[in-house]
Amino acid sequence: MAGTPTADLPDLVITRMYIELETGSSCAYTSTRLGVRVEIANTGTADAGPFVVEVNGAQQTVEQGLARGQTLSLWFAGYAFSSQQRAFVDATFQVEESNEDNNELVELVPIPTLPAPCTPTPTPTVTPTPTPVIAAGDVDCNRRVNAIDATLILQFDAHLLLSLACQAAADVNEDGRISSVDAFLLLQYHAGLLDSLPV
Structure with a gap:
């Protein structure tokens, strides 16, 4: 005698329940408010449509349902202090399941540190390296302006x-060219005939 084939049905089960921060065990939390996290699995042979999960009287709707073999995790703010935590999956009986007797979990759950x-x-901290200031006429970059610089310009x-090592310092008269005029001005400056460079 052949048995009656059973239809594929989902089976929603709460697999775990614990108290934690909404951010889990992450150290990057902004609030120290604890709540109950429930982990739910569909251990049946078909996908489940939308359903409601209830923890200690608070409800959340899982609009997308839960595919067979899949799990999900929900966090509920607050917890029942000094008593058991109560969680119920498919609390409004929206999903026809292969086993309707395994939808509730009641446990004493430790409060974590x-x-x-x-x-x-x-x-x-990035400290910028100061760019050395090169004086006009210091074409060998030795921080001195002297006759050697004039010779190098010539x-x-x-x-x-x-x-030149510091070619930008060679245009002493700032005319856009490096020429013997720049060397001549450097020699005058070195001899004390000019008070400052650039001229």
Whole structure:
């Protein structure tokens, strides 16, 4: 005699219930309010449509339902102090299940110690390296303006040197060119005939 085939049905079960912060065990919490977290599984052979979960009288609707073999976690603010926590999945009996007798879980659940707050990772302070100020005429970058700088400018102007160490300092008269005029002004400055550079 053949048995009557049973229809595939979901079976919603609360697999775990515990008290924790809404952020879980993360140290990055902004509130120390504790609540009850329930983990729910669909252990049946079909997907479940929308259903309601109730914990200690508070309800949340799971609009998307729960596919077979899937789990989900919900957090409810607050908890029943000094008594058992009560959780009920499919509290409004919206889902036809293969087993309607395993939808409730009542337990004494320990109240946890809060995790230590996070220690912020120090942000390294970037100290900019000061850019040395090169004086006008200091073409060898030795922080002194003297006759050697004038000689280097003359060699550069005669194409005996391809570049100068501090070439930007060589245009003493700021005319946009490096020439013997710049070397002449440097020599006058070095001899004390000019008070300052650039001229």
